[in-house]
Amino acid sequence: MAHPALKERLATLSIEPGTLSLAQFQTYVGNEIKRWNKVARDASIQIEQ
Numbered sequence: 001m002a003h004p005a006l007k008e009r010l011a012t013l014s015i016e017p018g019t020l021s022l023a024q025f026q027t028y029v030g031n032e033i034k035r036w037n038k039v040a041r042d043a044s045i046q047i048e049q
Contacts, residue, residue, distance in 0.1 A: 001007070001017050010017060020028065039045075
């Protein structure tokens with residue numbers, strides 16, 4: 001995220017990268033997985049293979 005070209009590209013897209021630690025990011029992803037699993041279960045959404 002420190003590369004100047006990347007920072008410039010993100011800025012042109014109005015994207016501001018977050019600054020989570022590894023532990024915070026792992027917690028965030030774990031919570032998102034739980035949340036969307038519940039949404040899928042509640043809506044009876046099933047994966048097609």
